[in-house]
Amino acid sequence: MKNLLVLGAGRSSSSLIKYLLDNAAACDWNVTVGDVSLNAAAEKVQNHARGKAIRFDINETASTTEAIASADIIISLMPAHLHSLVAVRCLEFGKHLLNASYVSDEMKTLHNEADSKGLLFLNECGLDPGIDHMSAMQVIDKIKSEGGKLVSFESFTGGLIAPDTDPENPWRYKFTWNPRNVVMAGQSTAKYLQGGKFKYIPYQQLFQRITSITVPQFGEYEGYANRDSLKYLDTYGLTDVKTMLRGTLRNKGFCAAWNIFVQLGCCDDTYQMEGVDQMTHESFMNAFLEEKAGKSAEQKIAERFQLTSYGHELKNLQWSGMFSDEPVGLKQGTPAQILEHILNKKWKLSANDKDQIVMWHRFVFEKNNQQHEIQSSLVATGSDPVFTAMAKTVGFPLGIAAKLLAQNKISARGVVIPTSKQFYEPILKELKSQGIDFIETHP
Amino acid sequence: MKNLLVLGAGRSSSSLIKYLLDNAAACDWNVTVGDVSLNAAAEKVQNHARGKAIRFDINETASTTEAIASADIIISLMPAHLHSLVAVRCLEFGKHLLNASYVSDEMKTLHNEADSKGLLFLNECGLDPGIDHMSAMQVIDKIKSEGGKLVSFESFTGGLIAPDTDPENPWRYKFTWNPRNVVMAGQSTAKYLQGGKFKYIPYQQLFQRITSITVPQFGEYEGYANRDSLKYLDTYGLTDVKTMLRGTLRNKGFCAAWNIFVQLGCCDDTYQMEGVDQMTHESFMNAFLEEKAGKSAEQKIAERFQLTSYGHELKNLQWSGMFSDEPVGLKQGTPAQILEHILNKKWKLSANDKDQIVMWHRFVFEKNNQQHEIQSSLVATGSDPVFTAMAKTVGFPLGIAAKLLAQNKISARGVVIPTSKQFYEPILKELKSQGIDFIETHP
Numbered sequence: 029m030k031n032l033l034v035l036g037a038g039r040s041s042s043s044l045i046k047y048l049l050d051n052a053a054a055c056d057w058n059v060t061v062g063d064v065s066l067n068a069a070a071e072k073v074q075n076h077a078r079g080k081a082i083r084f085d086i087n088e089t090a091s092t093t094e095a096i097a098s099a100d101i102i103i104s105l106m107p108a109h110l111h112s113l114v115a116v117r118c119l120e121f122g123k124h125l126l127n128a129s130y131v132s133d134e135m136k137t138l139h140n141e142a143d144s145k146g147l148l149f150l151n152e153c154g155l156d157p158g159i160d161h162m163s164a165m166q167v168i169d170k171i172k173s174e175g176g177k178l179v180s181f182e183s184f185t186g187g188l189i190a191p192d193t194d195p196e197n198p199w200r201y202k203f204t205w206n207p208r209n210v211v212m213a214g215q216s217t218a219k220y221l222q223g224g225k226f227k228y229i230p231y232q233q234l235f236q237r238i239t240s241i242t243v244p245q246f247g248e249y250e251g252y253a254n255r256d257s258l259k260y261l262d263t264y265g266l267t268d269v270k271t272m273l274r275g276t277l278r279n280k281g282f283c284a285a286w287n288i289f290v291q292l293g294c295c296d297d298t299y300q301m302e303g304v305d306q307m308t309h310e311s312f313m314n315a316f317l318e319e320k321a322g323k324s325a326e327q328k329i330a331e332r333f334q335l336t337s338y339g340h341e342l343k344n345l346q347w348s349g350m351f352s353d354e355p356v357g358l359k360q361g362t363p364a365q366i367l368e369h370i371l372n373k374k375w376k377l378s379a380n381d382k383d384q385i386v387m388w389h390r391f392v393f394e395k396n397n398q399q400h401e402i403q404s405s406l407v408a409t410g411s412d413p414v415f416t417a418m419a420k421t422v423g424f425p426l427g428i429a430a431k432l433l434a435q436n437k438i439s440a441r442g443v444v445i446p447t448s449k450q451f452y453e454p455i456l457k458e459l460k461s462q463g464i465d466f467i468e469t470h471p
Numbered sequence: 472m473k474n475l476l477v478l479g480a481g482r483s484s485s486s487l488i489k490y491l492l493d494n495a496a497a498c499d500w501n502v503t504v505g506d507v508s509l510n511a512a513a514e515k516v517q518n519h520a521r522g523k524a525i526r527f528d529i530n531e532t533a534s535t536t537e538a539i540a541s542a543d544i545i546i547s548l549m550p551a552h553l554h555s556l557v558a559v560r561c562l563e564f565g566k567h568l569l570n571a572s573y574v575s576d577e578m579k580t581l582h583n584e585a586d587s588k589g590l591l592f593l594n595e596c597g598l599d600p601g602i603d604h605m606s607a608m609q610v611i612d613k614i615k616s617e618g619g620k621l622v623s624f625e626s627f628t629g630g631l632i633a634p635d636t637d638p639e640n641p642w643r644y645k646f647t648w649n650p651r652n653v654v655m656a657g658q659s660t661a662k663y664l665q666g667g668k669f670k671y672i673p674y675q676q677l678f679q680r681i682t683s684i685t686v687p688q689f690g691e692y693e694g695y696a697n698r699d700s701l702k703y704l705d706t707y708g709l710t711d712v713k714t715m716l717r718g719t720l721r722n723k724g725f726c727a728a729w730n731i732f733v734q735l736g737c738c739d740d741t742y743q744m745e746g747v748d749q750m751t752h753e754s755f756m757n758a759f760l761e762e763k764a765g766k767s768a769e770q771k772i773a774e775r776f777q778l779t780s781y782g783h784e785l786k787n788l789q790w791s792g793m794f795s796d797e798p799v800g801l802k803q804g805t806p807a808q809i810l811e812h813i814l815n816k817k818w819k820l821s822a823n824d825k826d827q828i829v830m831w832h833r834f835v836f837e838k839n840n841q842q843h844e845i846q847s848s849l850v851a852t853g854s855d856p857v858f859t860a861m862a863k864t865v866g867f868p869l870g871i872a873a874k875l876l877a878q879n880k881i882s883a884r885g886v887v888i889p890t891s892k893q894f895y896e897p898i899l900k901e902l903k904s905q906g907i908d909f910i911e912t913h914p
Contacts, residue, residue, distance in 0.1 A: 217739055223762040226745040228806070230736030230759075232675035237761065258745070293673030296660055302669040302701070316673075318680065319666040363671070 029056045030434045033095055035084055035114060036105035037063035037072045040128075040154075040205060042414050044103065044423030045072045045079075048430065052078035055431060062095055086113050097121045101430050105422075107206075111135060115142075115149055122147065126429055128154025128422050130255075135443055143442030152445040153429050154422035155385060156185035159406070159459070160274070161264075161445060162425070162452035163466055164389050167404055168264060169449065171393050176400065179270050180392035184241055184251040186277030187418050190382040190409050198344045200279035202375045204383035204410075204418045211295050211368045213276070218253035221261070221272040229253050235287035241277065243388045243405050244469045250283055251275040263447055277386050285344035288333060289367060292316035297364035307356045309349050309370055316363075326351045348374055377413035384409045385417040387466075403469045424462055428455045472499045473877045476538055478527055478557060479548035480506035480515045483571075483597075483648060485857050487546065487866030488515045488522075491873065495521035498874060505538055529556050540564045544873050548865075550649075554578060558585075558592055565590065569872055571597025571865050573698075578886055586885030595888040596872050597865035598828060599628035602849070602902070603717070604707075604888060605868070605895035606909055607832050610847055611707060612892065614836045619843065622713050623835035627684055627694040629720030630861050633825040633852050641787045643722035645818045647826035647853075647861045654738050654811045656719070661696035663716040664704070672696050678730035684720065686831045686848050687912045693726055694718040706890055720829050728787035731776060732810060735759035740807035750799045752792050752813055759806075769794045791817055820856035827852045828860040830909075846912045867905055871898045 032048055034041065041061075048059045059076070062084025063069040069081035084095055086106070096102060096117045104114050104127040111127050112134035118125045119138060124147050131151045142149045152158055160183055171178055187204045194202065203210060218229040229237055238250045257274040266272060278286075289295055293316050301307070301315065313325040320328055326342060335341050345351065348371055358369055377383065387406040392399060410416035429446070432438050432454055439450060446452060459465070475491055477484065484504075491502045502519070505527025506512040512524035527538055529549070539545060539560045547557050547570040554570050555577035561568045562581060567590050574594045585592045595601055603626050614621055630647045637645065646653060661672040672680055681693045700717045709715060721729075732738055736759050744750070744758065756768040763771055769785060778784050788794065791814055801812055820826065830849040835842060853859035872889070875881050875897055882893060889895060902908070 217736060217742060219742075225754075225762060226758055227761070228736055228739075228742075228744070228758055230734075230739055232734055233736065233759075291673075291675055293660060293671055293676065296671075296673055299660060299662075299671075301671070311668075315669055315671055316676075318670070319668060 029058065030100045031058050031060065031098060032430060032434075033099035033102045034059065034061045034105065035063075035102060036107075037061050037065070037068040037081075038105060038206075039416075040419050040422045041072060041105045042416075042423070043419040044105065044427050046415070047424060047427035049073070049076045049079050051427075051431060052076070055434065057434070060095065060099065086110055092117060093121075096123055099123055101126065101433055103127070103426050103430055105426075108132065111151075112138070118147065118149070119145065124148045124150075124433060126150045126153060126426050126433070128152065128158055128426055130157060131443060131445060139443035146441055148433060148438060148441050149443045150429055150433075150440075150446065150451075151443065153425050153451070155187075155418065155425075156387070158425050158446065159421055159456075159464070160185055160387060160389075161447050162456055163387070163404060163406065165264065165447045166452050166456060167389065167391055167402060167468075168266070171391060171395075171402070174395070176393040176395040177268065178266060178391060178393045179268075179399075180272075181264070181266065181269060181389070182271065182273045182275070183387075183389045184239075184249070184275040184277040185385070185387040186249065186251075188277070188279055188384045188386060190384040193381045193383075194378070196347075197374075198340060198347050199282055199285065199375075201282055202377055202381065202383070203372060204377065204416055205422075207368050207372055207375070208364070211364045211371070212297060214252065214254075214290075215295070216255065218255060218257075220253055220257040220274070221270065224270045226258070231290065235283040235290055238283045239275070241388055243386055243407070244403060244467060246386065246405070246407055248280055249277045249386065249388075250280055251277050252283055263445065271392075277388065281340050281344070285341040288329060288341055288345060291333070292329075293363060294367045295364050297362045300360055300362055301366065304356065304358050304360045304366065307358075307366070308353045309356060310351050310353055312356060312366055312370065313350050324351065377416070379413060381413055382410045383416045383418055385421050401471050403471060404466045405469075406464065406466045408464050420462070421464060424459055424464065425455050428458045472501065473543045474501050474503065474541060475873060475877075476542035476545045477502065477504045477548065478506075478545065479550075480504050480508070480511040480524075481548060481649075482859075483862050483865045484515060484548045485859075485866070486862040487548065487870050489858070490867060490870035492516070492519045492522050494870075494874060495519070498877060500877070503538065503542065529553055535560060536564075539566055542566060544569065544876055546570070546869050546873055548869075551575065554594075555581070561590065561592070562588065567591045567593075567876060569593045569596060569869050569876070571595065571601055571869055573600060574886060574888060582886035589884055591876060591881060591884050592886045593872055593876075593883075593889065593894075594886065596868050596894070598630075598861065598868075599830070601868050601889065602864055602899075602907070603628055603830060603832075604890050605899055606830070606847060606849065607834075608707065608890045609895050609899060610832065610834055610845060610911075611709075614834060614838075614845070617838070619836040619838040620711065621709060621834060621836045622711075622842075623715075624707070624709065624712060624832070625714065625716045625718070626830075626832045627682075627692070627718040627720040628828070628830040629692065629694075629722075631720070631722060631827045631829060633827040636824045636826075637821070639790075640817075641783060641790050642725055642728065642818075644725055645820055645824065645826070646815060647820065647859055648865075650811050650815055650818070651807070654807045654814070655740060657695065657697075657733075658738070659698065661698060661700075663696055663700040664712065665714050665716065667713045669701070674733065678726040678733055681726045682718070684831055686829055686850070687846060687910060689829065689848070689850055691723055692720045692829065692831075693723050694720050695726055706888065714835075720831065724783050724787070728784040731772060731784055731788060734776070735772075736806060737810045738807050740805045743803055743805060744809065747799065747801050747803045747809065750801075750809070751796045752799060753794050753796055755799060755809055755813065756793050767794065820859070822856060824856055825853045826859045826861055828864050844914050846914060847909045848912075849907065849909045851907050863905070864907060867902055867907065868898050871901045
């Protein structure tokens with residue numbers, strides 16, 4: 029019997045925990061779910077015979093020691109910056125650790141020790157990062173094995189809403205994962221390779237330098253560059269590629285409207301605003317605009333960004349209630365915290381809402397002196413606001429990886445990401461059986 | 472006899488050191504100048520009978536102990552982040568410390584200990600911050616003492632070049648102080664009060680939200696908001712004021728051209744660029760622009776920012792050689808380091824160049840139910856590239872403060888800035904005798 033410990037019972041954990049509990053009897057697992065909120069953990073476990081909910085706070089040594097020491101495999105869905113703290117305890121007690129977050133610098137330093145202790149510290153095994161790596165590497169390895177030479181790789185993923193959800197919402201977007209991460213997205217410089225040249229896009233340009241993307245069978249989207257694509261040149265083994273760009277996908281028009289928040293400084297998380305307890309939605313916006321007698325915040329934004337009053341950017345902001353005299357309802361906060369709070373009033377998933385994941389890759393390669401192109405895309409729709417497409421696509425890869433590891437089918441050790449065949453082949457195969465499947469086109 | 476120790480022999484130190492040496496005999500001082508470069512220190516001391524040059528490295532305990540223990544007053548012109556390290560040693564040995572930098576959070580925490588030990592830790596006693604505080608408080612105190620109620624205070628300062636210096640330079644700007652600080656300027660959100668409302672300007676808006684300023688007898692300039700003006704509401708005793716804005720002054724057109732660098736991300740100091748050893752000026756610019764077949768960096772900038780080829784923004788960038796195929800000449804660097812290096816090729820002061828300081832305050836106040844306005848401005852021109860206006864206006868206030876302290880004419884103790892009469896009255900008086908004088912107008 030194996031003991032699995034899931035850390036974090038937040039919104040992305042539902043499908044992972046259900047997958048593990050559903051497989052618990054057949055695989056002979058016990059599944060413990062730990063969260064700083066015991067209630068949140070208990071709600072996910074639902075008195076399952078092989079499940080157990082515990083309170084877990086990484087800052088409390090005694091209880092974390094007990095939880096980690098009695099587990100065989102730990103799966104962390106806690107906030108990304110906490111993974112390395114868990115990893116240190118896993119080294120101490122000789123436990124494997126799986127998570128869906130980007131490899132941090134702290135995590136990297138643990139590779140040798142984890143490797144020498146025979147432990148797997150698997151990172152970036154969710155959706156993006158995760159399924160993107162696996163689905164891309166499957167195609168890239170196939171191209172190479174058939175004698176092709178990859179010259180360009182682009183990959184975009186978005187966590188959106190289904191077309192029939194909230195049809196009057198002009199953003200075509202809601203919070204389907206951590207709202208804070210949505211508000212803070214893009215604040216470090218994006219880096220990529222284009223036509224053999226290194227390219228850098230700062231935050232202030234990010235939502236203006238967008239790419240139009242047509243996803244076969246699903247229509248047009250827009251994409252912006254995501255973080256540091258350059259670091260995957262080595263990991264993907266793409267030493268000769270001329271273009272390498274990973275990005276984020278949004279419905280058309282999102283970026284131009286979001287750019288207003290970015291330009292005004294509404295996503296800044298570095299200082300506390302003054303007078304938050306007296307603040308309305310409109311006075312929040314006005315704090316980033318000059319005083320001009322007789323002009324509303326909306327008029328000032330229209331002037332500053334040369335927008336017409338019937339332009340979609342202003343319509344999006346209006347729909348989100350940014351110009352209303354409704355009190356914000358917070359006592360204090362940074363601009364980012366206040367913006368998140370206001371947006372959440374209309375961007376929280378309702379009972380009938382369904383989210384939708386869209387992923388799209390384009391591979392350009394040379395073979396027999398000819399240039400070829402493959403596009404590969406995935407669209408996954410959520411079941412409801414709990415078992416969202418986001419929860420499934422983040423949770424299943426982790427759950428499947430845990431199963432493979434428990435069954436001794438994974439030989440990789442140390443700090444790794446799932447770019448090799450031992451990960452992508454079985455994980456993509458089981459995802460397909462869950463309806464998470466790619467369409468490949470050869471334009 | 473008093474021993475004065477000046478730390479830092481960089482470009483802003485020439486006038487301070489000369490002032491102290493010139494006064495050394497009359498005041499019975501010995502003046503020691505310490506720098507990580509003994510040569511730099513020796514060059515400033517010039518074998519003066521009462522001067523001494525030493526090597527000073529704050530990271531070397533033994534030598535700094537000797538230098539600080541044998542001084543009575545320490546004046547630090549080292550980089551701002553080192554002041555608090557010096558301050559800790561000053562507490563240890565019971566020494567006064569003067570500097571011209573903003574009070575850091577670390578420095579603030581030393582107030583009580585310095586105060587209880589009877590030590591003065593005087594900060595912000597240069598030009599800006601420094602002369603701006605003193606000249607403003609002199610007028611503010613006078614308005615109050617005559618029964619006026621201040622409703623608005625704006626203050627702008629710029630370190631520019633004299634009108635007859637480098638006449639073909641379209642920026643009307645050169646590096647007259649620490650070039651790194653010029654390139655990094657504005658990267659934290661500016662905060663101020665306007666019409667009774669708190670206002671915030673992020674970096675990406677800063678050089679677009681400029682104010683036109685007419686300095687009496689000198690003409691039109693442009694200003695952008697500088698750092699956190701709000702923190703001076705308390706320090707200046709301005710609890711009822713409706714508008715409080717401190718800013719930076721530039722010649723007309725500077726901000727629109729500089730904004731191109733800001734928007735492209737050229738001032739980013741958070742990452743190392745790739746391939747710097749092969750980089751030309753134009754390929755540096757191209758790294759922040761999309762690849763477009765057949766388009767030069769200049770054409771791409773013109774398109775992105777909707778500039779005409781005869782617009783002054785592009786002329787400024789051309790003049791700085793940003794589109795040339797000249798090698799950058801660095802092996803590695805962040806965008807900010809590379810931009811500074813390129814700009815310095817043409818922005819370094821030449822032998823015949825003179826810099827110019829322009830400071831401008833506007834005070835609006837109510838008295839006898841009427842609204843009144845006072846403008847106060849200062850223009851100071853450098854003598855040459857060594858005894859610059861910047862060196863004089865940063866150095867003299869520190870030198871005069873040191874003299875007053877040595878003569879026991881300053882009673883303030885602890886961590887302070889020179890906003891009280893005991894500082895501004897004697898310091899502004901002696902500055903006036905040095906030709907650094909304000910013009911007051913009543914529009």
